Amino acid sequence: MSGFLVRRLTTILPTLLFVTILVFGLQQLLPGDPAVALSGEDRDPSVIAYLHAKMHLDDPLPVRYGYWLRDLVRGDFGESIRIQQPVLGLILEKLPVTAQLASMAILIAIVIGVSAGIVSAVKKDSIWDYGANLFALWGLSTPNFWLGIMLILLVAVKLGWLPASGYVSPAEDLRANLAAMIMPAFVLGNSYAAVLMRHTRSAMLQVLSADYVRTARAKGLDERVVVLRHALRNALIPVITLGALSFGELLGGTVLTESVFTIPGFGKLIVDAVFNRDYAVVQGVVLFTATAYIVLNLVADLGYFLVNPRMRG
């Protein structure tokens, strides 16, 4: 276990380092002098000189990267020029909202996607299979911001069942919170469900034709037991890994979903930052999501390692 962990960590650290180089490089592509941009409308030369010294702008690029990386390691992601607050604090403040949205979306996606994948594989070439495949095609082809707008029109405007947008903290009113989050979570989980459905179907088809499943059937076991206890348990292993790999896209999807439903998560934070030319926040969100994605993949790999005895051997 520790050997596996060390091996994985040795690949993660260089990747994280390259992520920082990438984000730092993007910052360098921005046109103009950042000190001038930050100095306000007066563009006072003394302020510009002070900012140059403070931000090490006159140092060579590798030295500046070194300073920047040192600050990152200390948890200093910079400061938002608009809100005048540390970026990490802003991200952590918005994180619970996005985490709730993403968790609900994943739950919805697992329930719909994995169930549809199982039914599709077990009833291969039946109307159920065609229906599930059509659902996957729909999920992969529908832009989630359009689905969000259409659901607002149908469920909120026409039927009046759920609020069209907005956010209520669960600590304040759990019922209102769930009512506000269920529609965005469904919208966000829709394409993820399609991905999970395809992975589950393909893994189940492979497992269902394996010898041990044939043996289980030959022993006279109930088909439900064969499918759920023998086949699904093994089929889920690649689904977990592939599902974790698609998690980044789900994180990206929160940007649009939060914009459509005006949810104050970090997806909306990056959009607002873009429009206010608040680069430190854009940079912080990119770094944070990339790190979260890398860590989640490590967790998925560990899960894979723990549930798959062959890897431990």
Place this chain on the structure above:
Amino acid sequence: MSATADIASVPRELSPARRALRRLLRRRGALLGLAIIAFFVVLAIGAPYFAPDDPLKTNFLLVRKPPTGLHLFGTDEIGRDVLSRIIWGARATLLAGLVSVTIALVLGVPLGLLAGYVGSWFDMLISRLSDAMLACPSLILAIALAYTLGPSLTSAMIAIGVTYTPVFVRLTRAQVLAVKVEDYIEAARAVGNSHLRIALRHVLPNVVPPLLVQATVSVATAIIAEASLSFLGLGQQPPAPSWGSMLNVAKNYIDNAPWMAVWPGLSIFLVVMSFNLLGDGLRDALDPRHR
């Protein structure tokens, strides 16, 4: 019967490409996808002839009018014909999908080919950089890039293209690693072919089928990405029509002018679905294991 006649009577074996094309044309889903793509391509090219109105012409007497015989898809918040904007918007959407994937191919394939073929430190460098880019959610990275380059359709296409590059680097590299240990590559080397010739004439053609499938599916996701960036205001800028930016405006009028949102969204869905159907068909046609 002479030997020549015997040979002539033997049916000529089809090339792998032709066999794949035959398999592709037997798949109804792929054909449907191709037909819808062809429809939108014709619409985009012939936009000046097909659009019933000027997509930029405003008419404040016709603000947010529902679909009628005169304006089949209705009008928008400043009285522009939605159908005409959909037809002209097809240009931006298809162009964005094709150009961004071309950028990703042009950057990704040579890098993947070199990384896989040369190996050593170059492979390590390119692989780590690809991993770093793949670790960033593609839309968030595209937003950061488009923001850096400044909002425009060109920036969006470059941002999406650069964001998708590591997918092609990885795919090409993996294929090259598998192909370069084959006997025929060894034979090509033994007869004195240069590295460049081996890479371009012997390795690259074997990498093309999976790249073709990935490129087709990537066009679908690139179209969604462009629509997303335009929806966020980072792609096509107003007043030029684009389906994503049309949806951005439409969301503000959803309760009293839903047609403004229905048609652009439906158009994105149809085009993306078609590329997905074509991609699935190509995958089945080029790799029989997937059938």
